[in-house]
Amino acid sequence: MDTQKTNLPDRISIQRLNTLHPKIRKEALDLYERASSALTGRAQMRIVQALRTFDEQAALYAQGRTKPGKVVTNAKAGQSFHNYGLAIDFALLIDGKAISWETGKDFDGDHVADWMEVVKIFKDAGWAWGGDWTGTLRDLPHLEKTFGKGWKELLALHNEGKMDPAGYVRF
Numbered sequence: 001m002d003t004q005k006t007n008l009p010d011r012i013s014i015q016r017l018n019t020l021h022p023k024i025r026k027e028a029l030d031l032y033e034r035a036s037s038a039l040t041g042r043a044q045m046r047i048v049q050a051l052r053t054f055d056e057q058a059a060l061y062a063q064g065r066t067k068p069g070k071v072v073t074n075a076k077a078g079q080s081f082h083n084y085g086l087a088i089d090f091a092l093l094i095d096g097k098a099i100s101w102e103t104g105k106d107f108d109g110d111h112v113a114d115w116m117e118v119v120k121i122f123k124d125a126g127w128a129w130g131g132d133w134t135g136t137l138r139d140l141p142h143l144e145k146t147f148g149k150g151w152k153e154l155l156a157l158h159n160e161g162k163m164d165p166a167g168y169v170r171f
Contacts, residue, residue, distance in 0.1 A: 034121050039092075052082035129143055
């Protein structure tokens with residue numbers, strides 16, 4: 001099995017991580033680098049989503065409801081931690097080319113699923129994983145750090161204009 005590292009760092013992932021709330025940006029970058037180092041084979045962590053605007057969230061919520069496609073979120077605009085730069089979604093980038101959503105695959109042959117290696121690194125740092133959610137919509141690609149804030153509190157701060165100059169909610 002080829003265990004050569006591929007295309008690190010991933011420019012696209014770094015760009016997306018740099019959209020996160022300033023309170024978690026450096027930590028997220030550090031954890032991303034740690035996860036990238038842990039994956040020693042063909043896979044690397046790819047950030048597929050970080051900050052998501054309210055308009056983007058509304059469009060995603062419409063999917064499978066008023067627009068074609070499968071329902072992928074139960075969160076309306078303002079109800080997702082992505083809307084505040086406090087969440088990421090990830091996948092595995094294989095050989096620097098193809099995206100994999102295979103959560104059980106061990107591309108580096110260390111007998112631990114690469115997906116779960118990434119999840120463990122973030123959970124050990126206090127991030128919540130959507131795969132631990134119960135109910136109808138578990139979110140295996142989702143990781144978030146909320147500082148104990150709920151979306152209702154964050155939305156209220158947003159609606160009150162309690163934002164920094166870059167547009168992030170102050171808390």
